[in-house]
Amino acid sequence: MDYAFFLEVLVGGLLSGIMYSLVAIGFVLIYKSSGVFNFAQGTMLLLAALTFVSLTERMVNFWVAFAITLMIMVVLGIIIERTVMRPLANQSLLSLFMATVGLNYFLEGLAQGVWDSAVHGVNLGISNDPIFLIDKFPVLGLDIIVSYFDMAAAGIAGLMILGLSLFFTFTRTGLSLRAVSDDHLAAMAVGIPLSRIWAIVWAVTGVICLIAGLLWGDRVSVSFTLTSAVLKGLPVILIGGLTSIPGAIVGGLIIGASEKLGEIYVAEWIGGQGIEHWWAYTTALLFLMVRPTGIFGEKEIERV
Amino acid sequence: MFYREAGKLVGSFGKDRRMLPLLEDRWLAVLFVAFMYFVVTAIASDYMFTAILIPIMVLGVATLGLNIAVGYTGQLSLGTAGFMCFGAFSAFNLILRIDWMTIPLAFFLSGMIAGGVGIIFGLPSLRIKGFYLIVSTLAAQFFAEWVFNAYPWFLNYTSSGVVSLPMHHYRVFPGQENTPFNAAFWYSSQGRYLVTLTVTILLVLACKNLVRSNTGRNWMAVRDMDIAAKVIGIPVAKTKLMAFFISTFYCGVAGAMYCYCYIGNLDFMIFNLRRSFLVMFMVIVGGLGSILGSFLGAIFVYAWPILITRGSDFIFGGGAIDTAFIENNSKIVVGTIIIVLLIREPGGFAALWSSSKQKLRVWPFAQ
Amino acid sequence: MNSPDNKKSILVLKDISLSFKGVKAITDISFNVYEGEICSVIGPNGAGKSSMLNVINGVYIPQEGTISFDGKEFTKMKPHSAAVMGIGRTFQNIALFSGMSVLDNIMSGRNLMMKANFWEHALNIGRAEKEELEHRQAVEEIIEFLGLQSIRKTPVASLAYGLQKRVELGRALAAKPKMLLLDEPMAGMTMEEKLDMSCFIQEINRNYGTTIVLIEHDMGVVMDISDHVVVLDYGKKIGDGAPDEVMNNQDVIDAYLGVSH
Numbered sequence: 001m002d003y004a005f006f007l008e009v010l011v012g013g014l015l016s017g018i019m020y021s022l023v024a025i026g027f028v029l030i031y032k033s034s035g036v037f038n039f040a041q042g043t044m045l046l047l048a049a050l051t052f053v054s055l056t057e058r059m060v061n062f063w064v065a066f067a068i069t070l071m072i073m074v075v076l077g078i079i080i081e082r083t084v085m086r087p088l089a090n091q092s093l094l095s096l097f098m099a100t101v102g103l104n105y106f107l108e109g110l111a112q113g114v115w116d117s118a119v120h121g122v123n124l125g126i127s128n129d130p131i132f133l134i135d136k137f138p139v140l141g142l143d144i145i146v147s148y149f150d151m152a153a154a155g156i157a158g159l160m161i162l163g164l165s166l167f168f169t170f171t172r173t174g175l176s177l178r179a180v181s182d183d184h185l186a187a188m189a190v191g192i193p194l195s196r197i198w199a200i201v202w203a204v205t206g207v208i209c210l211i212a213g214l215l216w217g218d219r220v221s222v223s224f225t226l227t228s229a230v231l232k233g234l235p236v237i238l239i240g241g242l243t244s245i246p247g248a249i250v251g252g253l254i255i256g257a258s259e260k261l262g263e264i265y266v267a268e269w270i271g272g273q274g275i276e277h278w279w280a281y282t283t284a285l286l287f288l289m290v291r292p293t294g295i296f297g298e299k300e301i302e303r304v
Numbered sequence: 305m306f307y308r309e310a311g312k313l314v315g316s317f318g319k320d321r322r323m324l325p326l327l328e329d330r331w332l333a334v335l336f337v338a339f340m341y342f343v344v345t346a347i348a349s350d351y352m353f354t355a356i357l358i359p360i361m362v363l364g365v366a367t368l369g370l371n372i373a374v375g376y377t378g379q380l381s382l383g384t385a386g387f388m389c390f391g392a393f394s395a396f397n398l399i400l401r402i403d404w405m406t407i408p409l410a411f412f413l414s415g416m417i418a419g420g421v422g423i424i425f426g427l428p429s430l431r432i433k434g435f436y437l438i439v440s441t442l443a444a445q446f447f448a449e450w451v452f453n454a455y456p457w458f459l460n461y462t463s464s465g466v467v468s469l470p471m472h473h474y475r476v477f478p479g480q481e482n483t484p485f486n487a488a489f490w491y492s493s494q495g496r497y498l499v500t501l502t503v504t505i506l507l508v509l510a511c512k513n514l515v516r517s518n519t520g521r522n523w524m525a526v527r528d529m530d531i532a533a534k535v536i537g538i539p540v541a542k543t544k545l546m547a548f549f550i551s552t553f554y555c556g557v558a559g560a561m562y563c564y565c566y567i568g569n570l571d572f573m574i575f576n577l578r579r580s581f582l583v584m585f586m587v588i589v590g591g592l593g594s595i596l597g598s599f600l601g602a603i604f605v606y607a608w609p610i611l612i613t614r615g616s617d618f619i620f621g622g623g624a625i626d627t628a629f630i631e632n633n634s635k636i637v638v639g640t641i642i643i644v645l646l647i648r649e650p651g652g653f654a655a656l657w658s659s660s661k662q663k664l665r666v667w668p669f670a671q
Numbered sequence: 672m673n674s675p676d677n678k679k680s681i682l683v684l685k686d687i688s689l690s691f692k693g694v695k696a697i698t699d700i701s702f703n704v705y706e707g708e709i710c711s712v713i714g715p716n717g718a719g720k721s722s723m724l725n726v727i728n729g730v731y732i733p734q735e736g737t738i739s740f741d742g743k744e745f746t747k748m749k750p751h752s753a754a755v756m757g758i759g760r761t762f763q764n765i766a767l768f769s770g771m772s773v774l775d776n777i778m779s780g781r782n783l784m785m786k787a788n789f790w791e792h793a794l795n796i797g798r799a800e801k802e803e804l805e806h807r808q809a810v811e812e813i814i815e816f817l818g819l820q821s822i823r824k825t826p827v828a829s830l831a832y833g834l835q836k837r838v839e840l841g842r843a844l845a846a847k848p849k850m851l852l853l854d855e856p857m858a859g860m861t862m863e864e865k866l867d868m869s870c871f872i873q874e875i876n877r878n879y880g881t882t883i884v885l886i887e888h889d890m891g892v893v894m895d896i897s898d899h900v901v902v903l904d905y906g907k908k909i910g911d912g913a914p915d916e917v918m919n920n921q922d923v924i925d926a927y928l929g930v931s932h
C-alpha cells in the first residue's frame with residue numbers, strides 16, 4: 001500500500017469530516033436543549049445559502065448580505081421554535097422527530113416555491129488550489145497534497161466549534177442550556193427561562209446553518225442537493241452520542257475519514273463506486289453496536 | 305335507524321373476538337369488497353385504475369408494513385423504500401430466472417426475501433434503542449440504492465438502468481404457459497387492479513389477524529414498555545425481529561406490486577429516501593398503529609396533489625397551474641398537516657375518525 | 672403460621688451485592704423466602720428494596736452472590752427465564768402497556784403459554800383461535816376476581832391509578848406464577864383501595880398457594896398480612912423474621928426512628 005497516498009486520503013477525509021462536524025453541531029445544540037433531532041436542518045442550511053446568494057446576486061455587499069441573512073435565520077429559528085417545537089414540548093421522541101420531518105417538507109416546498117430549483121453558485125473568495133503540505137508546513141513532514149479550500153473550511157469550522165464550546169462552557173446561557181438538557185422540569189423549577197433558552201438555541205442554530213450553508217454551498221454549489229447535508233450529519237452525531245459537542249467533532253472526523261478511505265480501498269474491492277452513503281451509515285452502525293449510545297453518549301440505567 | 309351499537313350483546317368469547325363484532329359492519333364490509341370487485345372493475349376508467357386505485361392500494365400496503373414496525377412495535381424505520389426495492393428486484397429476478405414462477409408466488413417470495421433482509425437490518429435493534437436505530441434502516445435504504453446499481457446482474461444487464469415489465473412471462477395463474485388469457489389479463493388495467501385488490505385484501509386480513517393475536521400483543525407490549533414485556537416472559541428479541549420480518553414482508557410485496565402492477569417498469573431510482581419519507585408521512589397522517597389509518601394516510605398523501613391538479617383543471621381549464629407549483633403546494637400542505645396533526649391529534653386521521661364516531665354516538669346530548 | 676425451619680425455601684438469596692458505577696445499592700444480602708408465605712421487604716427510601724426485587728427477577732445483575740429459585744441456582748438470572756420459572760412481578764411505577772386495553776394487558780400475561788406461531792396467527796388457523804379462546808376464559812376469571820369486568824375493553828392509560836395497579840396485578844397473575852414480586856402494590860392508594868388490594872393479595876396467596884414477596888411502607892398492612900418480614904437499610908439487611916420479632920428488633924427501630932449513622 002502506498003503510504004503517502006493513504007495519508008493523503010486520510011487527511012482529505014478528516015478535513016471533510018470537519019465540515020460534517022459543523023452540520024452535526026447544529027443538531028447537537030437542538031438535541032441538547034429540546035431533545036429532538038432536527039431533520040429540517042438541511043433545508044435551513046439551504047434557505048440560508050439561497051437567501052445569501054440571492055442578495056449577493058443583486059449586488060448587495062458581502063457583509064451586508066451576511067448580516068441580513070443572519071437576521072432572517074435567527075427570526076426563522078425563533079418562529080420554528082414558537083410554532084412547532086413549543087406546542088410539542090414533552091411529546092415522544094418520535095413525534096418530535098416527525099414534526100421536524102414535516103417542517104423539512106414544508107420549508108422545502110416553500111423554498112422551491114420562492115426560488116425555483118435553479119443551481120446557484122456562491123463564491124467566498126477562498127481559492128480551491130491544491131497545496132503541498134510539505135511546502136507550507138515543513139514541520140509536519142507530510143509530503144501530501146490537500147485542497148486549500150478544505151483547509152480553510154476546516155479552519156473556519158474549527159473556530160466556530162471552539163467559539164460555541166467556549167460559549168456554552170463559560171457563559172450563563174451555556175450553563176442554563178446544560179441544565180435544560182439534563183431535565184426540563186428541574187431547570188424550570190430553578191427559574192431558568194426555558195423558552196428563552198430554546199429561542200437562543202434556535203437562533204444559534206440559524207447562525208450555524210448560515211456558515212455551514214455558505215461553506216457547503218461554495219464547495220458543492222447551492223442547489224437542492226444541499227439539503228442532503230442532513231444525511232451527512234446524522235451518522236456523525238449518532239456516533240458522537242447526540243448530546244456531545246466533542247462527540248460531534250470526533251464523529252465527523254471518523255465519518256469523514258471512513259468515507260474517503262472506504263471509497264478508495266473498499267469500493268473497488270466489492271465492485272462499485274458510490275458506496276459513501278451506506279458506508280457512512282455502516283460505520284456508524286458498527287460503532288453503535290459497540291457503544292449503543294455513541295462514543296460520548298450517556299448510558300442510561302433502566303429504572304423500574 | 306338501522307345502524308346502532310347499543311344492545312348488541314355477544315354470547316361467546318369467539319364472537320367477542322371477531323374482527324367486526326357488529327353484524328351491520330360485517331355486511332358493510334362484504335358489500336364494500338363486492339363493490340370493489342364487481343362494480344368498480346366494471347365501471348372504472350383506465351385512469352382510475354392506473355393512477356388512483358392501484359397506487360393507493362400499493363402504497364397502502366407499504367404504509368401498513370411500516371406501521372407494523374413503527375406504529376405497532378415502536379421501532380423507527382426510515383428504510384421503507386429500500387425494502388420495497390428489495391422486494392421489487394426479487395420479484396423481477398424470480399420471474400425472469402425461474403420458468404414456472406407465477407406472479408402471485410413471486411410476490412409472496414419477494415416478500416419473504418425482503419423480510420429476510422429486514423431481519424438482517426433489524427438485528428441491531430436488539431442492542432441499539434430509540435433514535436439511534438434509524439442508522440440501521442437508513443443503512444438499508446442506501447445499501448439498496450447502491451447495490452442494485454452496482455451489480456447490473458439484478459437488472460439483467462439492461463444498459464438503460466430501467467427494465468420495462470413484464471417482459472418475460474406473465475403467469476398470473478399457475479399451470480398455464482403464456483396463454484392469451486393470461487397475457488390479456490395482465491396487460492389490462494382491470495387484471496392488474498384485481499391482482500392488487502386481492503393481494504391487498506389478503507394482507508389486510510392477515511394484519512388484522514396478527515394484531516388481535518398474541519403476536520400483535522407482544523409487538524405492542526414491546527412498543528409500550530419493553531422492560532415490562534421482558535419481565536412477563538415476552539421474548540423481546542424474537543418479537544422485534546418478527547416485527548421487522550413481517551413489516552419488511554409487507555414492504556417487499558408492496559415494492560413488487562409497485563413495479564409490476566403500478567408503474568410497469570423496474571427502476572431502482574424510484575425507491576429513494578424521499579419515498580421512504582413519503583410512506584412515513586402516510587403513517588403519521590393516517591395514524592400510528594392503525595390499519596384503517598394506513599390506508600387513509602396513503603389516500604391523503606397520494607391523492608392531494610392529484611386533487612389539486614384536477615380541481616384547478618376543472619376551475620381554470622387544463623394546465624392553468626404548473627406542476628412545480630402543485631408539487632410545492634402539496635409539500636407545504638402535507639408538511640403543515642403533519643405538524644398540526646402531531647400537535648392536535650397525534651393519532652392521525654384514524655383517531656379523528658374514531659373520535660368523530662364517539663361524538664356521533666352521544667349527539668346531540670353531550671359534547 | 673409455621674415456623675421457618677419446617678418449611679421449604681422457594682427462594683434463597685446468598686450474599687447478593689449490587690452496585691451502579693461504584694455506588695453500592697445492595698451489600699451482602701442473604702435471605703430465604705419460604706414456599707407459600709407472604710414475605711414483606713421493608714425499609715426506608717433508598718434502602719435497596721426495589722433493587723432487590725430487580726435482582727430476583729433478573730432486571731439487574733448483581734456483581735456478587737447467587738440466587739436459587741425452586742431448587743435451581745443462578746449467578747445470573749434473566750428476566751425471561753425468571754418468567755419461565757414462574758416469577759411474576761409488578762412495578763413501583765406502574766409498567767402497564769399503556770396503548771392496550773385491560774383485557775389485552777392481562778392476556779399478554781399469558782404469552783408464555785401460547786404456542787401458536789405467527790403464521791397461524793396471521794391466518795387465524797390451527798392453534799391460534801382455539802388457544803386465544805381458552806386463555807380468554809382463564810383471563811376472564813382473573814378479571815372477575817379483580818372486579819375489572821366493566822372496564823375490560825378500556826385502554827389502561829385512561830384508568831385511575833388504583834385500577835391500573837389492579838390491572839398490573841392481574842397481568843402478573845395471568846401467568847400463574849409460583850412467586851409474585853409486588854413492588855409497593857398499595858403506594859398512593861386510598862384506605863379503601865388498600866383494603867381491597869390486601870384482600871386480593873391474601874386471597875391469591877391462600878387460593879393459589881402463590882408465594883408473595885412484597886415491598887410496602889404501610890406498617891399496619893405489613894404486620895397484618897405478612898408471615899415473614901425482611902428489613903433493609905442502606906443496602907444491608909438489618910432484620911429478618913416473623914413480624915413481631917422484627918418489630919422488636921433494636922436495629923429496625925433505630926432505622927425507622929433514625930439514629931445517627
